Amino acid sequence: MSKSLVQFIIEEQRHIPGATGDFTGLLSDIEVACKQIAHAVNKGALIGVLGSAGSENVQGETQKKLDVITNEIFLKNNEWAGHLAAMASEEMDEIYPIPAQYPRGKYLLTFDPLDGSSNIDVNISVGTIFSILRAPEGVTNPKTEDFLQPGTKQVCAGYALYGPATMLVITTGHGVNGFTLDRDIGEFMLTHPNMQIPADTQEFAINMSNQRYWEAPVKRYIDECMKGKDGGREKNFNMRWVASMVAEVHRILTRGGIFMYPFDTKEAGKAGKLRLLYEANPMSFIVEQAGGASSTGRERIMELKPSGLHQRVPVILGSKNEVERVVSYHKGA
Ligand code: P6P
Numbered sequence: 001m002s003k004s005l006v007q008f009i010i011e012e013q014r015h016i017p018g019a020t021g022d023f024t025g026l027l028s029d030i031e032v033a034c035k036q037i038a039h040a041v042n043k044g045a046l047i048g049v050l051g052s053a054g055s056e057n058v059q060g061e062t063q064k065k066l067d068v069i070t071n072e073i074f075l076k077n078n079e080w081a082g083h084l085a086a087m088a089s090e091e092m093d094e095i096y097p098i099p100a101q102y103p104r105g106k107y108l109l110t111f112d113p114l115d116g117s118s119n120i121d122v123n124i125s126v127g128t129i130f131s132i133l134r135a136p137e138g139v140t141n142p143k144t145e146d147f148l149q150p151g152t153k154q155v156c157a158g159y160a161l162y163g164p165a166t167m168l169v170i171t172t173g174h175g176v177n178g179f180t181l182d183r184d185i186g187e188f189m190l191t192h193p194n195m196q197i198p199a200d201t202q203e204f205a206i207n208m209s210n211q212r213y214w215e216a217p218v219k220r221y222i223d224e225c226m227k228g229k230d231g232g233r234e235k236n237f238n239m240r241w242v243a244s245m246v247a248e249v250h251r252i253l254t255r256g257g258i259f260m261y262p263f264d265t266k267e268a269g270k271a272g273k274l275r276l277l278y279e280a281n282p283m284s285f286i287v288e289q290a291g292g293a294s295s296t297g298r299e300r301i302m303e304l305k306p307s308g309l310h311q312r313v314p315v316i317l318g319s320k321n322e323v324e325r326v327v328s329y330h331k332g333a
Helices: 005-013 022-047 065-078 117-122 208-213 216-231 245-255 276-289 320-332
Strands: 052-056 062-064 084-089 107-115 126-134 156-162 166-171 176-182 187-192 203-205 238-240 258-261 293-295 315-318
Touching: 005 022, 005 176, 005 187, 022 065, 022 107, 022 126, 022 156, 022 166, 052 065, 062 065, 062 117, 065 084, 065 107, 065 117, 065 126, 084 276, 107 117, 107 276, 117 126, 126 245, 126 276, 156 245, 156 276, 166 187, 166 245, 166 276, 203 245, 208 216, 216 320, 245 258, 245 276, 245 315, 258 320, 276 293, 276 315, 293 320, 315 320
Parallel strands: 084 107, 203 238, 203 258
Antiparallel strands: 052 062, 107 126, 126 156, 156 166, 166 176, 176 187, 258 315, 293 315
């Protein structure tokens, strides 16, 4: 019988000097939220949760009913236990301070409750992404700027993938471990210990329809992948694009690959599509902990000082040797 997530977290906690169980409690609350989201996503049309909510989020994107429902699930499961001082979500303009009727704790939680939700109505895998930061010392009434910490300050990052199997993948800075939901007992069980990304790959993931908007280094890299051995690379490449970052990252953790949502000139003022605090940073922490790399093309994503709660950044992550090749093309440009 493999280890449950709860047992794994408690055993992990023993490595953390001075651990009070606070962090373990927070991760357990997040786990329950992901189980409830898995249920809602799995039921889909049967419980009338598909389709548009008829509203827009801070990103100006039309919200799906499940965007709103899953955001509520995350808030309700994580606001009451006293582990958090505040939360921030892709689906909310402002931060969410823990309501006065609940105790406050020392952590901050950022999350994208349903990433890739444009896929939900066509039954393609979607996911939840979360990141845990410490509130600045002594801060019990956090402001937005208390969330604006570089990715290197994360104490934990993870995602839930609602696919053929529901999985939870997490890192606390000691490697990456994957758990599969056993619906018969309602527990996430350790099935993918110590996940590692191969340093090399033959698979790239990018939205090719944006090709005319890319910068020269990205155009060069993708052109070489497309030409393979006929264009100077030592191998031929395959392409994937699920339009669900969680699914792409999980594939890369499982068999290698490079995922790119680079800077493009498609919309003025948008540095990229993906959000730093609750997409790029948590996924970068996980990828780096699995031996991969994650860059904007010019800088290590985890070292960026965030300028805003919903800041977007270019993302190039995955197999170390391919990410480093793309970075070298940017240096040479
Ligand atoms: P496009 C989903 O909306 C998301 O944020 C990521 O999960 C995904 O990788 C990307 O956007 C897809 O973007 O432009 O291909 O729809």
